[in-house]
Amino acid sequence: MVHRSPFLFVLALGALAAACGGDKKPAASPTPPADPSITSAFFRAPESRPVSPSIAVSDEIARTCKIDINSIDGSPKFEFDKSELLPADHVVLGKIARCVRDGHLGDGALMLVGRADPRGTTEYNMALGARRAHAVGSFLTQLGLDPARLQETSRGELDAVGTDEPSWQLDRRVDIVMAHE
Numbered sequence: 289m290v291h292r293s294p295f296l297f298v299l300a301l302g303a304l305a306a307a308c309g310g311d312k313k314p315a316a317s318p319t320p321p322a323d324p325s326i327t328s329a330f331f332r333a334p335e336s337r338p339v340s341p342s343i344a345v346s347d348e349i350a351r352t353c354k355i356d357i358n359s360i361d362g363s364p365k366f367e368f369d370k371s372e373l374l375p376a377d378h379v380v381l382g383k384i385a386r387c388v389r390d391g392h393l394g395d396g397a398l399m400l401v402g403r404a405d406p407r408g409t410t411e412y413n414m415a416l417g418a419r420r421a422h423a424v425g426s427f428l429t430q431l432g433l434d435p436a437r438l439q440e441t442s443r444g445e446l447d448a449v450g451t452d453e454p455s456w457q458l459d460r461r462v463d464i465v466m467a468h469e
Contacts, residue, residue, distance in 0.1 A: 346465040353387035365460040371419035385431035397467035402442040405456035417442030
């Protein structure tokens with residue numbers, strides 16, 4: 289009987305450990321993304337209009353900075369899967385930088401909202417939109433704007449409306465709006 293005691297002890301300990309484990313909860317599934325119709329109503333930037341191949345600005349900025357919103361020929365925005373600015377963007381960003389430096393837009397900050405077409409994963413497109421917003425922010429900083437007046441954000445593909453290449457081109461842009469809008 290002396291030899292059975294350690295065996296019974298180990299057996300009882302194993303049964304106790306198994307009983308304490310209980311039912312395992314299934315792994316939590318990732319929280320589904322919020323309904324875009326709800327989140328976009330809160331986070332969507334005001335209406336903006338294209339003013340260069342990759343840039344769209346709010347009516348307030350276009351009016352205040354005297355940027356002709358009718359001068360755009362509908363050319364593509366950012367190239368597919370790219371975040372590099374095009375030469376035509378430099379002209380528009382120069383006008384915006386000058387307008388901000390001269391005080392025409394007051395003390396407010398500019399919100400730079402990067403966007404992407406719906407191809408690719410949501411996470412990838414959010415990062416791509418962020419890179420595009422950062423490209424615009426970096427260029428404006430090089431033109432002398434205080435980085436504290438620039439708020440970079442991304443909407444990725446959340447507000448994309450394109451269904452084919454010509455309309456996807458319109459989704460690949462950075463919107464520039466006043467941060468208070």
